[in-house]
Amino acid sequence: xxxxxxxxxxxxxxxxxxxxxxxxxxxxxxxxxxxxxxxxxxxxxxxxxxxxxxxxxxxxxxxxxxxxxxxxxxxxxxxxxxxxxxxxxxxxxxxxxxxxxxxxxxxxxxxxxxxxxxxxxxxxxxxxxxxxxxxxxxxxxxxxxxxxxxxxxxxxxxxxxxxxxxxxxxxxxxxxxxxxxxxxxxxxxxxxxxxxxxxxxxxxxxxxxxxxxxxxxxxxxxxxxxxxxxxxxxxxxxxxxxxxxxxxxxxxxxxxxxxxxxxxxxxxxxxxxxxxxxxxxxxxxxxxxxxxxxxxxxxxxxxxxxxxxxxxxxxxxxxxxxxxxxxxxxxxxxxxxxxxxxxxxxxxxxxxxxxxxxxxxxxxxxxxxxxxxxxxxxxxxxxxxx
Numbered sequence: 001x002x003x004x005x006x007x008x009x010x011x012x013x014x015x016x017x018x019x020x021x022x023x024x025x026x027x028x029x030x031x032x033x034x035x036x037x038x039x040x041x042x043x044x045x046x047x048x049x050x051x052x053x054x055x056x057x058x059x060x061x062x063x064x065x066x067x068x069x070x071x072x073x074x075x076x077x078x079x080x081x082x083x084x085x086x087x088x089x090x091x092x093x094x095x096x097x098x099x100x101x102x103x104x105x106x107x108x109x110x111x112x113x114x115x116x117x118x119x120x121x122x123x124x125x126x127x128x129x130x131x132x133x134x135x136x137x138x139x140x141x142x143x144x145x146x147x148x149x150x151x152x153x154x155x156x157x158x159x160x161x162x163x164x165x166x167x168x169x170x171x172x173x174x175x176x177x178x179x180x181x182x183x184x185x186x187x188x189x190x191x192x193x194x195x196x197x198x199x200x201x202x203x204x205x206x207x208x209x210x211x212x213x214x215x216x217x218x219x220x221x222x223x224x225x226x227x228x229x230x231x232x233x234x235x236x237x238x239x240x241x242x243x244x245x246x247x248x249x250x251x252x253x254x255x256x257x258x259x260x261x262x263x264x265x266x267x268x269x270x271x272x273x274x275x276x277x278x279x280x281x282x283x284x285x286x287x288x289x290x291x292x293x294x295x296x297x298x299x300x301x302x303x304x305x306x307x308x309x310x311x312x313x314x315x316x317x318x319x320x321x322x323x324x325x326x327x328x329x330x331x332x333x334x335x336x337x338x339x340x341x342x343x344x345x346x347x348x349x350x351x352x353x354x355x356x357x358x359x360x361x362x363x364x365x366x367x368x369x370x371x372x373x374x375x376x377x378x379x380x381x382x383x384x385x386x
Contacts, residue, residue: 070350077357
């Protein structure tokens, strides 16, 4: 059901309206300050997520389409190069060295075109990826992998695990990244274990002291208070927003929409949404945080911390997903204009690749240029793998 315009306007209320306001003479207590701080952080994270989603909605589709077109055009040009160079190998006056250069170039083109499942590409793959050529390429890859291994081990400060398993620079780089990540995870695990041990020790000491006094542990009390607080707000909202009790049709539609949000928020323990809906549903006549005792605010802070952690995870996942989809680093706090420029640069780079392949195809129609081009491509490939 579509919410009324009033409900949509109310939904834009800032979380700052829920914060505890200091009195004319009294300062905020630590619990009130903590409550306000968590609300502010939740509001900031929610704003970052909304901002990033809006930016993505504006640019994502057009960017992905532009990249797809450029990649497809580049593949068309690569196939034309493959077929042309193959044909010239049969007819052009090339030296043995130039033949080797051409075969190496053709293997590279075949590798880049392998995902197309094109029958012509497959047929040429059977011709050029022979046992001799494969061994020659494997030897080159192994040499490049060995050189890369030395640099990786220097960066890691330790030998690479089972380096003989990795025969290409790509495999060696992936192995190095995995080992580096394992190092980082092991370090973090050790730190986390120490923190957990210290926390468990303190908790055990508190519980032991509480048991001797016959008291309920404070953490348990806060958890009970938090559940009680969110249940109380839910019941107040359910009573205030019950649509069957509303004679006015327009108001009944508004309350039905709000009650649907209330139920969803209650299921997720979403305290901030419940507080905001309480303000909307009761036209602002709700019990503000300033009227709550510190122990109740501390209990509510437990729920806010959980919500904050969930938002942080959502934001991290959103940034990771968009970075992978758009092929550029995406950070919620980055300048959106700069991120848009990164998209435009990537699109320009992909167009340049396609245009360069097309220009190469025009250039090598001349046999002398073909020979020069083969030498340039060979030197470029060696420099890239070094």
